[in-house]
Amino acid sequence: MPPKQKKKVFESTLQLAAGEAPVAELGKMLGQTGVNLVEVKRAYDTATATRRGDIVPAVVTVFEDRSFELRLKTPPTAFLIRKALGGDGSARPGHDSAGVLSREQVREIAEQKLSDLNTADLDAAMRTIEGTARSMGVRVKD
Known part of the structure; x- marks a missing residue:
């Protein structure tokens, strides 16, 4: 039984x-x-x-x-972005920039978060991370 x-x-x-x-x-x-x-x-x-x-x-x-x-679970995306930047996000996203993340940093964060995201595709996970970064006033450079 x-x-x-x-x-x-x-x-x-x-x-x-x-x-x-x-x-x-x-x-x-x-x-x-x-x-x-x-x-x-x-x-x-x-x-x-x-x-x-x-x-x-x-x-x-x-x-x-x-x-x-x-x-x-894995740390929140915003926490990982702030950790990679070494600072906080922008008080006025879209107006003031809080910093710049490289594609490599975005890839590292996406790989770390992949198990908690609703996708198994790394490119889709990177787009999700980039969206969170944009909403924090962080630019992603190519």
Whole structure:
């Protein structure tokens, strides 16, 4: 007889600093579920310890027996663009430029984000990244 499936009661995506998840933030999102917040923090911090300084989204699924599952995603596109630029986006996109990304930088970001995007085509992923960069006031040079 196959094992019973656990019943999912709550699922949420959290965007936290890698290796340094604040319990207060976890409490805001997961407090009502009754899951052990310290265990969630410990699991997240252990899984993301090698990526300190990044924002790493995690999908937390809580089951009816108050156990949980943690699935890590890639950092947000805007975070990766800001990291490649070494600064923030423009306060007035379309009017003021925040910087310039090279095609190679866009390709690196697209390769990193490919698993979380809704395409398997690298060129389509690059176009998606370029669109996000444009909306931040960042130009892409050929």
